[in-house]
Amino acid sequence: MAEIKQLPKRSEVPVALTWDLSTIFKDESALKKAIAQLSPQVDALLESSGNLANNGATLLTAIQSELKIENQLERIYVYAELKNDQDTSNNQNQALKDQVNDLVAKVSAKLAWLEPEILAIPKATLANFQNNNADFKPYKHYFDVLNLKRKHVLSTKEEAILAGASSIFETSENVFGILDNSDLKxxxxxxxxxxxxxxxxxxxxxxxxxxxxxxxxxxxxxLYAVYEQFKNTFATTLAGEVKVHNFNAQIRGYESARQAAMSESAIPETVYTNLVTEVNQHLDLLHRYVGLRKKILNLKELHMYDLYTPxxxxxxxxxxxxxxxxxAKAALQIMGDDYVSHVDEAFKNRWIDVVENQGKRSGAYSSGVYGTNPFMxxxxxxDLDNLFTLVHEMGHSMHSYYTTHNQPYQYGDYPIFVAEIASTTNENILTQYLLDKYDDPQIKLFVLNxxxxxxxxxxxxxxxxAEFEQFIHxxxxxxxxxTAEMMSDxxxxxxxxxxxxxxVNDSQIKSEWTRIPHFYYNFYVYQYATGFAAASALAKGITTHQPHAKDNYLTYLKSGSSDFPLDVMKRAGVDMSQKQYLEDAFDVFEQRLNEFENLL
Structure with missing residues (x-):
C-alpha cells in the first residue's frame, strides 16, 4: 500500500529551516518586559496632552515619544503575528495574538489624541516651529504626510473611539485567517x-x-469542494470587511473606500483607473496567449485548472x-556585492521559515520591524516557481534592510505601492538571468512560459x-x-x-473569491499589477546596464517613506502617474510572447 504523505507538525521541522524570532525578543520574559514598559511610557506622553501648541520643544518631544512607543508596539505585534503564522492551530500562539491585538487597540486609543491635537495647530504656527528649531528638519515629510489628513482627522474623542474599536474592525479578517489556514480540512x-x-x-x-x-x-x-461548503460563511466575513472599509471612509469624509485607501500614500485614483483601462485594452494579448496554450497542450477543452501547467x-x-x-545569489549578483552579501545573511542567519507544516499560514511573505532583520x-x-517566490520575497526583505539602515524610524517603512516594485524587479532580473544562462531552446521556452x-x-x-474589489465596495x-450568490455571479x-x-469558465471558478486573503487588505491588489509594470522598466535598465540604473534603483530601496511614492519612483526612473510605463510593460509581454511562438 502506498505511503500517505502528511505535513509535518511544527515540532518536527528542523530548526535550521525555521526563522529565528529571538532577534525580536530573546525569550518570553523579554516580550513580557516590553509589554510592561509600554504603559508608563504611554502615561508619560499623555501628560503632554493639551500642551502641544505651546512651543516647538514640547511638540517635538511628544512626537519622538510617540514614535518610540510605536516602534516598541510594532515589535510586539510582529512577534505575535509571526509566532501565530508559523502554527495557527497552536492555542498559545492564538492567545498571544489576541492579547497583542487588544494591547494595540488600547494603546492606539490612548494615543488617538495626538494627531488631532497636532492638526489643530495652525499651519503657520507649525511652520514657525520648524523654521526656528533645526531639530524639526528630519520630520519635514512627517508633517507633509500629516497635513494630507488634515480634513479627514476627527475629534480627539472620536479618534479614541475608533482606535479602541480597531480589534473589532479586524474580526472579519481574523475569522477568515483562522478558517482558511487552520479549520478547513x-x-x-x-x-x-x-x-x-x-x-x-x-x-x-x-x-x-x-x-x-x-x-x-x-x-x-x-479544493473548491471544500471552499464551496463554506461560501456563505466566507461571504459574511468578506462583506463585514467591506463594510468596515466603507464605514471608515464615510466617517472621515472620503468619497469612497478606494479614495481613502489610496490617499494615505498620496496616490491619485487615476493610477488605478489607468491600470484597469490599459489592462482591458490589452486583453487581446491574454486571449492570444490562452489560445496558444490550448493549441500547444493539444486540449479539446482548456479549463481554468490548465492555466498553470507549463x-x-x-x-x-x-x-x-x-x-x-x-x-538566487547568482541571479542577483548584478545588484552588486553589498546587495548579495545581505542576501547571504538571510540564508545563513535564519531569516526564513522555509517548509510547510501543519497549521502554518499559506502562501509567502516578507515581514519584520525597524531595528531587527527582515523575516520571510x-x-x-x-520547483522553479518557488525559486521565483524566494527571489520575490528577498526583494521585499532587501528593500526593508536598505530602508531601515538608511532612514530614521519615522521613514523606516515604505508604502505598499512601492513595496511590490522591489519584489517583482527581482523576478524580472531572475527571468533575464535564466534566459541569458541557458542556450537550450527547451529551457528558454520554459522560462519564457x-x-x-x-x-x-x-x-x-x-x-x-482589483475590478472585483471595486465592484463589491x-x-x-x-x-x-x-451574498455568496451575488458575488459568485x-x-x-x-x-x-x-x-x-x-x-471553459468552470463553475468552481465563480467561488475563487472565497479563498483570496488579499480582499481583506483594503485596495491592496492593484499595487501588484502597477508594481510589476514599473519593475519591468527598472529591471530592463539594470540588466542592460543603462547609466545610473542600478544606483538609482538602490537609492529607491534606501528611500523608505522619506518622500511620496510617486516622487520616489520618478527618481528611480519611472513616472507612474502616466500610462507609458504600463504600455511599455505590455510591449515587453508581447515581445516575449512573439519570442515564445518563434521558438516553438
Missing part, C-alpha cells in the same frame, strides 16, 4: 507520481503545475532549497481582482447585500471576460 489526492498526498494551499499550487490533466482536475475540484511539459529546472539559494515565510516546494504566466498572474489576474456603498462573468472563449 482538505482531502487526500494523488500527485503526478501516483502518491497519495494531503491537499493544502502549497500542494495545490504544485499539483496545478502537473503535466497530467487528471491530477490538475482532481486538485481543482477537491506549456512545454515537465519543468527542465527544479531546485532543492539549497540549490535555490545559490541560484515560505511553504517550500522543489514562466514569465508569460507570471505576467498573466500578476498584471492581468491582480487587475481582475461600490455595491455595499449602494446598500446591496453581498459577478466573479464568474468577470473571469470569462478576462480569459475569453478559449477557456
Amino acid at each position: 482538505f482531502p487526500f489526492v494523488k500527485n503526478t507520481a501516483g502518491e497519495t498526498v494531503q491537499l493544502s494551499q502549497g500542494m495545490y499550487s504544485t499539483l496545478l503545475q502537473s503535466t497530467h490533466q487528471s491530477v490538475r482536475k482532481q486538485a481543482f475540484e477537491q 506549456i512545454t511539459g515537465k519543468s527542465p529546472l527544479n531546485y532543492t532549497y539549497l540549490e535555490a539559494q545559490e541560484e 515565510l515560505l511553504n517550500w516546494q522543489d 514562466h514569465y508569460l504566466d507570471d505576467f498573466k498572474g500578476t498584471v492581468y489576474r491582480q487587475t481582475q481582482f 461600490e455595491a455595499d456603498a449602494r446598500g446591496e447585500a453581498l 459577478y466573479y464568474g462573468k468577470l473571469n470569462h471576460r478576462y480569459y475569453g472563449d478559449d477557456v
Whole structure:
C-alpha cells in the first residue's frame, strides 16, 4: 500500500529551516518586559496632552515619544503575528495574538489624541516651529504626510473611539485567517507520481503545475469542494470587511473606500483607473496567449485548472532549497556585492521559515520591524516557481534592510505601492538571468512560459481582482447585500471576460473569491499589477546596464517613506502617474510572447 504523505507538525521541522524570532525578543520574559514598559511610557506622553501648541520643544518631544512607543508596539505585534503564522492551530500562539491585538487597540486609543491635537495647530504656527528649531528638519515629510489628513482627522474623542474599536474592525479578517489556514480540512489526492498526498494551499499550487490533466482536475475540484461548503460563511466575513472599509471612509469624509485607501500614500485614483483601462485594452494579448496554450497542450477543452501547467511539459529546472539559494545569489549578483552579501545573511542567519507544516499560514511573505532583520515565510516546494517566490520575497526583505539602515524610524517603512516594485524587479532580473544562462531552446521556452504566466498572474489576474474589489465596495456603498450568490455571479462573468472563449469558465471558478486573503487588505491588489509594470522598466535598465540604473534603483530601496511614492519612483526612473510605463510593460509581454511562438 502506498505511503500517505502528511505535513509535518511544527515540532518536527528542523530548526535550521525555521526563522529565528529571538532577534525580536530573546525569550518570553523579554516580550513580557516590553509589554510592561509600554504603559508608563504611554502615561508619560499623555501628560503632554493639551500642551502641544505651546512651543516647538514640547511638540517635538511628544512626537519622538510617540514614535518610540510605536516602534516598541510594532515589535510586539510582529512577534505575535509571526509566532501565530508559523502554527495557527497552536492555542498559545492564538492567545498571544489576541492579547497583542487588544494591547494595540488600547494603546492606539490612548494615543488617538495626538494627531488631532497636532492638526489643530495652525499651519503657520507649525511652520514657525520648524523654521526656528533645526531639530524639526528630519520630520519635514512627517508633517507633509500629516497635513494630507488634515480634513479627514476627527475629534480627539472620536479618534479614541475608533482606535479602541480597531480589534473589532479586524474580526472579519481574523475569522477568515483562522478558517482558511487552520479549520478547513482538505482531502487526500494523488500527485503526478501516483502518491497519495494531503491537499493544502502549497500542494495545490504544485499539483496545478502537473503535466497530467487528471491530477490538475482532481486538485481543482477537491479544493473548491471544500471552499464551496463554506461560501456563505466566507461571504459574511468578506462583506463585514467591506463594510468596515466603507464605514471608515464615510466617517472621515472620503468619497469612497478606494479614495481613502489610496490617499494615505498620496496616490491619485487615476493610477488605478489607468491600470484597469490599459489592462482591458490589452486583453487581446491574454486571449492570444490562452489560445496558444490550448493549441500547444493539444486540449479539446482548456479549463481554468490548465492555466498553470507549463506549456512545454515537465519543468527542465527544479531546485532543492539549497540549490535555490545559490541560484538566487547568482541571479542577483548584478545588484552588486553589498546587495548579495545581505542576501547571504538571510540564508545563513535564519531569516526564513522555509517548509510547510501543519497549521502554518499559506502562501509567502516578507515581514519584520525597524531595528531587527527582515523575516520571510515560505511553504517550500522543489520547483522553479518557488525559486521565483524566494527571489520575490528577498526583494521585499532587501528593500526593508536598505530602508531601515538608511532612514530614521519615522521613514523606516515604505508604502505598499512601492513595496511590490522591489519584489517583482527581482523576478524580472531572475527571468533575464535564466534566459541569458541557458542556450537550450527547451529551457528558454520554459522560462519564457514562466514569465508569460507570471505576467498573466500578476498584471492581468491582480487587475481582475482589483475590478472585483471595486465592484463589491461600490455595491455595499449602494446598500446591496453581498451574498455568496451575488458575488459568485459577478466573479464568474468577470473571469470569462478576462480569459475569453478559449477557456471553459468552470463553475468552481465563480467561488475563487472565497479563498483570496488579499480582499481583506483594503485596495491592496492593484499595487501588484502597477508594481510589476514599473519593475519591468527598472529591471530592463539594470540588466542592460543603462547609466545610473542600478544606483538609482538602490537609492529607491534606501528611500523608505522619506518622500511620496510617486516622487520616489520618478527618481528611480519611472513616472507612474502616466500610462507609458504600463504600455511599455505590455510591449515587453508581447515581445516575449512573439519570442515564445518563434521558438516553438
